[in-house]
Amino acid sequence: MPLRILLADDEPLARSRLRSLLNDINGEMPLEVVAEASNGGEALERALDTPADVILMDIQMPGMSGLEAARHIGALGLSLAVIFVTAHDEHAIAAFELRAVDYLLKPVRLARLKDALSRIRPLPPESAAGLAPRRTRFTVLERLRVLQVAVADVLYLRAEQGYVTARTREREYLLDESLVKLEEEFAGDFLRLHRNCLVARGHLAGFERSDAGGETAWHALLKNWPEKLPVSRRQLHVVREFRGRVE
Numbered sequence: 001m002p003l004r005i006l007l008a009d010d011e012p013l014a015r016s017r018l019r020s021l022l023n024d025i026n027g028e029m030p031l032e033v034v035a036e037a038s039n040g041g042e043a044l045e046r047a048l049d050t051p052a053d054v055i056l057m058d059i060q061m062p063g064m065s066g067l068e069a070a071r072h073i074g075a076l077g078l079s080l081a082v083i084f085v086t087a088h089d090e091h092a093i094a095a096f097e098l099r100a101v102d103y104l105l106k107p108v109r110l111a112r113l114k115d116a117l118s119r120i121r122p123l124p125p126e127s128a129a130g131l132a133p134r135r136t137r138f139t140v141l142e143r144l145r146v147l148q149v150a151v152a153d154v155l156y157l158r159a160e161q162g163y164v165t166a167r168t169r170e171r172e173y174l175l176d177e178s179l180v181k182l183e184e185e186f187a188g189d190f191l192r193l194h195r196n197c198l199v200a201r202g203h204l205a206g207f208e209r210s211d212a213g214g215e216t217a218w219h220a221l222l223k224n225w226p227e228k229l230p231v232s233r234r235q236l237h238v239v240r241e242f243r244g245r246v247e
Contacts, residue, residue: 002030003120006050008043008057008066009085018056018085018108025114040064041141044072045176047080048139054081054101054120059091067091070098072146076139081120135185138166140173149173151189155203155222156229157182159196169225193220194232207231207239 005022007015015036022031035050037043041064043057055073059066070082084095087106095103102116138154140147153168159179165172175182183190183198190198205221208228218239219228231239 002032003054003117004032004034004052006035006037006043006046006052006055006057006080007033008037008040008046008055008061008069010038010058010061012038014058014085014106018113021108021110021113024110025117029114029117031117040066040069043069044139044146045141047073047078048076049177049181052080054083054117056083056085059084059086059095060088067094067098070095070100074098083116138173138175140166140175142174147173151186152202155200155225157190157198191238193229193235193238195234197229199229204242207242 007018009015009018019033022033025031034052035046037046039061040057043055043066044064046052047055047069057066057069066084066086070084073080073082082098082100083102083104084091084100085104085106085108089105092103101119102112104112104116135151137148137150140149149166149168154166155169156167157175157179158165158167164175164177164179164182166175179196179198183192186198189201191201191204193199199220199222203222203225205223208219208221210217210219218231218236220231221228
């Protein structure tokens, strides 16, 4: 299995040089660049949504720094090795306090990069799956904050204009994930009502029919929640299945 690598640097040329060095190493050590990021916030997002073994990350980036992103990666318990790649040597102590595998100074030499990567062993697929049980919380990035939202508190997930929002009783949260991926991961917890909406089974109270203008429509009712969620014609089977369980 190739070593899966994330690249995080705010300079496109720096990422391009790393890709070039990695291509030179690829003949001796199987590896694959699976995603890239231009700042610490994006690096954390990619670490959360892209399976990888190691992240090669700059330190001084706009917004969230590489050091801060590494702290969040550690706090979230992600199985991701961190190698810092920077033009500054004054952060070395802080980097190793975060248990970084290595600290490479720019311009990176091929031998140093190869040596750093050689200390990382990619996890076999079955082991990686075992380390990633279904989540109980969504990680939400808001400006420079990282929030944790309990899956059990989410009433529904809705896709609108290319974004997915998670609605709790308090507020909405923006998720950087696709509705299809969320449906696959949480099939036992959420039920599809519409092409753009998944409702939490635990918060579902029932369904209501309305006949307006000769058209029959169904809406999902949530427990102690005023909003009614439309059910598409394609998903009307969920109403029949719900009625069957009640009867």
